[in-house]
Amino acid sequence: MENLERVVKAHPFAAELSPEHLSVVACCARNVRRSPGEFLFKEGAEAGRFYLVRKGRLALEVDVPGRGATQVESVGPGGVVGFSWLFPDHRWTLDARALETLIALEFDATCLLPKMEADPALGYALTKPLLNELYKRLNQVRLGRLDVYGQGRKDSVGGGT
């Protein structure tokens, strides 16, 4: 368990966790490995876990009728994957597939959530980096929705048109 604590601590997500919280969180973690093409989870399945990526890269994909699976985001080392465990109805809203050999820490929500609810300080310590990650991702999605590379100004210089 001590080794796993060290591994969790090395991830940027856990940078500000206290040693006490770290040991509690590590109790709910395990190392997982996926080969290229393997799924971490699939859309619609029960979302009872979240992941901290240690090595490799994965794609978050949405199946679009007529277009097939489309990558909407990729996540690499240092990234966080999976927020659906926090929100009803606790179902994955997209697929997560390894693009290359992936090593991640998997956290079991059924283990973690009761501990977070029993100890508000732990709950806050974990919710804070999760909210930070969600805020970052929300801003990225907003920027992506603008489709900024779509069309430039007609016949102007610089700025990529």
Added chain:
Amino acid sequence: MSLPVLVSEGKHIEDPWLPAPTRVRRVWQELDDIVTLELEPPADFQFAAGQFNMLYAFGVGEIPVSISSDPATPERLLHTIRDVGAVSHALCSLAPGAELGLRGPYGSAWPLQDVHGRDVVVIAGGLGLAPLRPAIHGLLGQRERYGRVTLLVGARSPDDLLFPAELSAWNRGGALEVFVAVDHAPSGWGGIPDVPSHVGVVTQLLHEPGFRRGFDKQKSVALLCGPDVMFRFASRELDLLGVPRSAQYVSLERSMKCALGFCGHCQYGSLLVCRHGPVVPLSSVQRWQGVREL
């Protein structure tokens, strides 16, 4: 904050209003809507990275187009153009041997001489890579004069990435670290060969561990070119990383007509982008950045 010095005003021609006739040597399609023209440069033509020419499609009109080739080889003059308006469409339709008019070069340059010893972060979005390519050639041509050089490139999709073969070659060469982000990609897209590639927005690349390793906010200078929204978001991220606005340079995008600072079409606040720009330190324009419809 002093503004960049205007590098030249169409030195090669006596009358800066008069386009010099030139011809298209070669044409090739970069992307569905983007074409590169190789032109016969006027005699003694020299330019600095970041400058533009006014290109005249006879009978249609004249537009400013950034130069996308290496300033060290001015005899090979390239313009990379998106087919987005009447004049650019006419230019993109030119065949080898066709005649067009050229005035230039005009405008300010990327401050490559002023940033010796610094780390250089180049951020390009979409066709913004074209005006930055001369700067990249300049950095690589005198590589020993600079610290770490990184290039962050954003595009809509893998099919919209400009100069993908060069991106791979630059990263393979090791003198330049390249990172790519596309807004979306087909399933299983693993990136362009030999380049760390991501699905997401270009600003995300500033948080990639590969980029952040060795990043030094005190030493870094950023060169940005892309759609207005992109560089606003990118500069905000650079602010958060601690890169001062005086060390962030941007190529402004405005509609230009005369390129000589007379007509005022390209006015941005108190700047005339054709004379004071297109490359300016962000600190010189930040007060107008939040002003809508300026």
